[in-house]
Amino acid sequence: MMIVEDEPIIAMDLVGMMEHAGYAIFGQFASVAAGLSGTAESLPDLVLLDENLGGEKSTPLLDHLLAKGVPVVIISGYDGEVRTGVPRLSKPISEAELLSTIETL
Structure with a gap:
């Protein structure tokens, strides 16, 4: 599991949720x-x-990952571009909501 998030507290929270759920x-x-x-x-x-990384759109990284066949969940505090087959969650998210979304991939 790769986490791309520019806010340290949110990143730590996501890491904790994923480790708690058994993800490496x-x-x-x-x-x-x-x-x-x-x-x-x-x-x-x-x-x-995260869709917005320090004021920079994460679209180049999203495109790279999708081209390589890596499943991605976008987590954002903003309304943004919708991509077919790419789940999008709005911040703040719950562990249950995140795990439910991951299970569908």
Whole structure:
């Protein structure tokens, strides 16, 4: 499980939820560049991706992951682009809501 979130407290919360649910964390990243670099040599099984990373849209990373066949869940505090087959959750999210969404992938 890869987590891409620029807000440290939210990232820590997501890591805690996923570890509590039994998922291994592939990595935690806070920018598009870091996420792209982190997936250069290997790919995660699933990505939780914030849509806005420090004022930068995460679309390049989303496109990269989808092109590689990696399932992505977008987590955002904003209304944004809807992608077919890419679940979108609005912040704040609950662990139950997140796990339910992940199970559908």
